[in-house]
Amino acid sequence: MRKRTKIITTLGPSTNSVNVIKGLIEAGTDVFRLNLSHARVDSIKEILNTLKNESKKLNRPVATLIDLQGQKIRIKGFGENKYIRLKSDDKFILDASLNANKGDVKKVGITYKNLYKNVIKGDELLLSDGLIKLQVTNIISKKIHTKVLRGGTLYSYQGLNKKGGGLSLKGLTAKDKIDLKRAITYDIDYIAVSFVKDQNDLIEIKKIIKNKKIGIIAKIERSEALQNLDDIVKHSDGILVARGDLGVEIGIEQLPAVQDKLINKAMSYDKLVIIATQMMESMKTNRLPTRAEVFDVSNAVSSGVDAIMLSGETAVGKYPVDVVLEASRICEIAESTNRKNITIARKEKNFSKVDQVIAMAAAYSADKASIKAIAALTETGSTALWMSRVQSSIPIYAMTQNEKTSRRICLYKGVYSIKINKIEHIHAKANKQVIDLMQQKGTVKKGDLVIITKGDLMGTKGGTNALKIVEVGNLLDI
Incomplete structure (x- = not known):
């Protein structure tokens, strides 16, 4: 089984070739990040075309994350001296x-x-x-x-x-707004907002995005953000713990405790959480990570995060594919040997939607029964997202005919995206279609029990209203 924790790979000079992109997908990249602090927004179109082509060839969806530069203060230059x-x-x-x-x-x-x-x-x-x-x-x-x-x-x-923060900076710059307006004209999946101070930065982003299906990730890298954390989490689809600038402002000795607090906060609101900065930094120049880096990645995985993010290691490092291979292996081992008991006090005590009830029922019951896997037939990916919020080792296969949904799902922990051309609308045929796909991928065998969730009107947003348990090899004849 593939790793459950997702890997975000930052693109850069080291990843310019098609062969490297292919290698990164095969090695375990789930989301590709384009950092607009160093890249031009005009390069998005070409990169998206390459990603789509290679993803299609490998029959493996991948998502894209566009990272806005934000209001970072920098010194200027030293003339001819570097x-x-x-x-x-x-x-x-x-x-x-x-x-x-x-x-x-x-x-x-x-x-x-x-x-x-x-x-x-x-x-x-x-x-x-x-x-x-x-x-x-x-x-x-x-x-x-x-x-x-x-x-x-x-x-x-x-x-x-x-040190200690307190600078009166706005989260969005004029450049960010120009870049964002241009970026959303392309088929992107997520926007990362740098140096978020409070929810107003995210509200401003939403006004520009409007009704486009683009996830918003708030980067926590300012001490002020820690004071407004609940509002920031509620107004975003997830948070990214950017340990570089955050560590500088609050002191690196404070980072471990603050990282745990941020992870728990995101999970309490059922939001995505990503850990970033120097995860495998030494692999910029070395083929193997240090022991401290292995522990860092493993600890993040054991904490239940959705994803880890690789930055300079892949963007400018000598061995980008090796970095992702090593990160994938660490994730797999950490997941299979994890004994940490994660207890989260969820903010939402009641389920308000039918598809949410079905999703949570499937995830909770699968963990208490002899269920091999969960298959979610989904249009928007919401069912799969809710399932992934439950701490479980049961794999979730999200099957959709919506291409954008198939990509966005790639950031959800423990969810494997399967793009299908057409979902069967007769329920018995749909069940067989699901099981056939899973058998082709070698994920289930005869005698295994699988939970399937779907709706009466398949292909309809928010329509999931049914949960069925089927035995592989013992389906209704059609």
């Missing part, structure tokens, strides 16, 4: 008025012109993912004077954070 070296006790000035490539060992430009309004003497500013620490000593004519507390190598256009 980097400078700062030493402890050096004096260093941050100057928003400085031209893009006029930086040196004494000063550098910054992308956020109002930063001086958001800091006071004594504040600590962190550069290069927290490796370099500055302390504000004075603010003169909008220039921020600092003392270097911890030195290091500083490259052009690296990120800048304020």
Whole structure:
């Protein structure tokens, strides 16, 4: 059986060839991410065509996630120099008025012109993912004077954070809005919103997306987001724990506890949850992960997350396919040996829809009986999503004739997407169609019990209203 935890692979220079894309799908990639901090929105169309072609050849749906750049503060450049070296006790000035490539060992430009309004003497500013620490000593004519507390190598256009957060930044930039409006004209599946501060950022996204079937993933990477977590989760389809910037703002020693809190919060609302940042970082240059990375991935899987996300490891690393192969193996072993008992206090105590009742009944009963698998005939994927919220080892096969649904399902933990050309409308024939497909894939054998969920009017949104248990090899003759 394939892994239940999904893998998101970030595309980049290392994944430009069709052969690499094919290898990534075969290795276990479920969702492909295009990061608009580094890629152009115009490249989406070509990438989508490649993904669709290779996915079709391999008969394996994959989803796409477009990651908006967001309001990240960065330093500017150092002219002909790629980097400078700062030493402890050096004096260093941050100057928003400085031209893009006029930086040196004494000063550098910054992308956020109002930063001086958001800091006071004594504040600590962190550069290069927290490796370099500055302390504000004075603010003169909008220039921020600092003392270097911890030195290091500083490259052009690296990120800048304020320890503890508190910067008055909006979540969406003008560039994000332009990119989003262009991105939704393509057949994409998910949008990741960077540096979300509160639910208003997500409401603004929804106004642009309107009624398009695109999932919204809120990236939690600002300390302010932790104060507005319930509202953010409720207004999104899921959250992404972006441990890079978040760790810089709150302190990396706080991350393990905060990660567990974020996972539990998303699961309590039956929302998707993704863990990201440096999952397999050493594999940028090595063919094998470190032991610490294996433990990190395994711990995320054991916590019940829907997906782990690979970033630079696949985008710019030397061995992108090897990274996904290793991640897949770790997921499979972690799932098969996991003994962690996950208890979630769900916010929704009652089921409000018929298809939700059927989905949860199937998932709960399958775990208590000798059920080999669940097959969900679905139009929108909602039934499969609800089933996947139950902590269970029973595989769920979501079968749909809707191409977009077949892709979106790929992010749901424990759900395997099967695209079919046409669903039989006579129920006995539909049952046989389901079992035949599962036997072809080698997932069930004669004598196995399978739960099938479907609706009286198959192919209708929200129409699932029936649950049937069938025995493979003992179906009604038609």
